[in-house]
Amino acid sequence: MKMLDIAYMWDLVPVIVGYIPLTLFMALVSMGFALGLSALLAIVRVLKLPVIDRLVAIFISFFRGTPLLVQLFLFYYGLPQLFSFMTNINGVTAAIIGLTLHFSAYMAESIRGAIQGVDRSQWEAAASVGMTQGQLLRRIILPQAARTAAPTLMNYFIDMIKGTSLAFTLGVTEMMGAAQKEAAGSFLYLEAFLVVALLYWAIVELLTVGQRRMEQYLGKAVAR
Amino acid sequence: MRKTILTAILALSTALPAAADTIRVGMSGGYFPFTFTKSDELQGFEVDFMNAIGAETGDEIEFVTMSFSGLIGALESGRIDTVANQITVTPEREAKFVFSQPYVYDGAQVVVKAGNETEISGPESLKGRSVAVNLGSNYEELLQNLPYADEIDIRTYESNIAQDTALGRVDAFVMDRVSSAQLIKESPLPLALAGAPFDEIRNALPFRNDEEGKAMRDRVNAAIATLSENGKLTEISEKWLDVDVTKPLAE
Numbered sequence A: 001m002k003m004l005d006i007a008y009m010w011d012l013v014p015v016i017v018g019y020i021p022l023t024l025f026m027a028l029v030s031m032g033f034a035l036g037l038s039a040l041l042a043i044v045r046v047l048k049l050p051v052i053d054r055l056v057a058i059f060i061s062f063f064r065g066t067p068l069l070v071q072l073f074l075f076y077y078g079l080p081q082l083f084s085f086m087t088n089i090n091g092v093t094a095a096i097i098g099l100t101l102h103f104s105a106y107m108a109e110s111i112r113g114a115i116q117g118v119d120r121s122q123w124e125a126a127a128s129v130g131m132t133q134g135q136l137l138r139r140i141i142l143p144q145a146a147r148t149a150a151p152t153l154m155n156y157f158i159d160m161i162k163g164t165s166l167a168f169t170l171g172v173t174e175m176m177g178a179a180q181k182e183a184a185g186s187f188l189y190l191e192a193f194l195v196v197a198l199l200y201w202a203i204v205e206l207l208t209v210g211q212r213r214m215e216q217y218l219g220k221a222v223a224r
Numbered sequence B: 001m002r003k004t005i006l007t008a009i010l011a012l013s014t015a016l017p018a019a020a021d022t023i024r025v026g027m028s029g030g031y032f033p034f035t036f037t038k039s040d041e042l043q044g045f046e047v048d049f050m051n052a053i054g055a056e057t058g059d060e061i062e063f064v065t066m067s068f069s070g071l072i073g074a075l076e077s078g079r080i081d082t083v084a085n086q087i088t089v090t091p092e093r094e095a096k097f098v099f100s101q102p103y104v105y106d107g108a109q110v111v112v113k114a115g116n117e118t119e120i121s122g123p124e125s126l127k128g129r130s131v132a133v134n135l136g137s138n139y140e141e142l143l144q145n146l147p148y149a150d151e152i153d154i155r156t157y158e159s160n161i162a163q164d165t166a167l168g169r170v171d172a173f174v175m176d177r178v179s180s181a182q183l184i185k186e187s188p189l190p191l192a193l194a195g196a197p198f199d200e201i202r203n204a205l206p207f208r209n210d211e212e213g214k215a216m217r218d219r220v221n222a223a224i225a226t227l228s229e230n231g232k233l234t235e236i237s238e239k240w241l242d243v244d245v246t247k248p249l250a251e
Helices: A006-017 A020-047 A052-065 A068-081 A084-088 A091-117 A120-128 A133-170 A175-186 A189-222 B002-013 B045-057 B068-076 B091-096 B139-144 B161-166 B177-186 B211-229 B232-241
Strands: B022-027 B036-038 B041-043 B060-065 B097-099 B104-113 B130-134 B153-157 B172-176 B191-194 B200-203 B206-208
Touching (some): A006 A175, A006 A189, A020 A052, A020 A133, A052 A091, A068 A084, A068 A133, A068 B068, A133 A175, A133 A189, A175 B036, B022 B045, B041 B045, B045 B060, B045 B211, B091 B097, B097 B211, B104 B161, B130 B161, B139 B172, B177 B191, B177 B232, B206 B211, B211 B232
Parallel strands (some): B130 B153, B130 B172
Antiparallel strands (some): B097 B206, B104 B172, B104 B191, B104 B200
8 A cells, every 4th residue: 555645745735725816716706796696686586576587587497407517618618609709708707607607596595595584574564664675675684684594605605616626627727727737747646636625625614714703793683 | 826816817807819929729737748737837748849839930829728628619619729638630620620730640559457468458358348538539439440349348537547547447548659658657557558559640739720720720830840850849759758759650
């Protein structure tokens, strides 16, 4: 049984760490867009706005019903055949768009659940003091729904970080791509992939600490 | 580190097509010793080759790495201008792309786990065996064309065919002779060549079949001719492969 080449792994750490900013950049930007988009989608679904509601239902069904890799390939290599301007969209942008659309579909459903979880009496109470539906959502419902949805949304964010590893198929060398290329020259697959795994793990662990803090903060208003 | 982010942001804000004097070269970065990375530096036969071409034609060479399965799609959709990843000329590919003149002549090679090379000694002993090939590579088709293809369990892989053969998950893999020999020499994996190469292969650079692609192909062809004459091609081949594979086998 061969031992791990620890020295090689140690040398590889700074190389892979150099790609963490790009990974986080893609994940954070996607998460920002996805939060906005999914909130809108969820509101459309809750209010059952005519026509748009059906369109949103189809959108969610498609992006939940097909794998992320298929969506990325479709978007990056497929659609430019129809729309030549899409060739100008680079890999990082395409990955961000893909991650945003894919995860918005999931997040919209958990936000919808969280909104509907707010007791019906609060809708009625707010309506009775003359609030418009917009005010009601913004001031009463969404702040409460945000707290309920936070842990699930954090889960999606973690998934998103890991999802960025697919960007290598779009020509973006991120953490996983860098590791694959290094392993091609050294043949130390176990070592290279182990380094990437440990680094992803470390990032997610750090985020989990952040999540605990955030939940404490969001929970303050309703602390018992 | 900071550069990567800056590039990413810049790329986001200015997603413009590349200038005419830049050849965007796609490669997997995962095919030793042709294209691979060491300490974050892209290198290999293909890298030296394309840089030498750029020096001849005056074009700027921009390397774009992505996993192998994305390369042809990227060429077709105009995201890159050519692929330098030991692309073999096949009739199907020639119908779709225009090729430069070949710059590597090679053969298909069966590789097995060390110790099995007496048992599996070439393509004819692949009957009833499982054989790994890279997804999208021409070796899959080459195996399919064997008269006893239906008796071979051909498995296509995204990557790591050598590793899976060494682990015994498949009985053999098929790749080009040159990189197989190099892989066995350089890697710690217990692998061995099984028999002689069984098909002649010519590797060249594909370009899109349009005005721009053809013009680029012609420029590159002139450069390959020069590099072949002045010995630069041989030099690059011997540096990475210890042998000169840039001349036709028959001659």
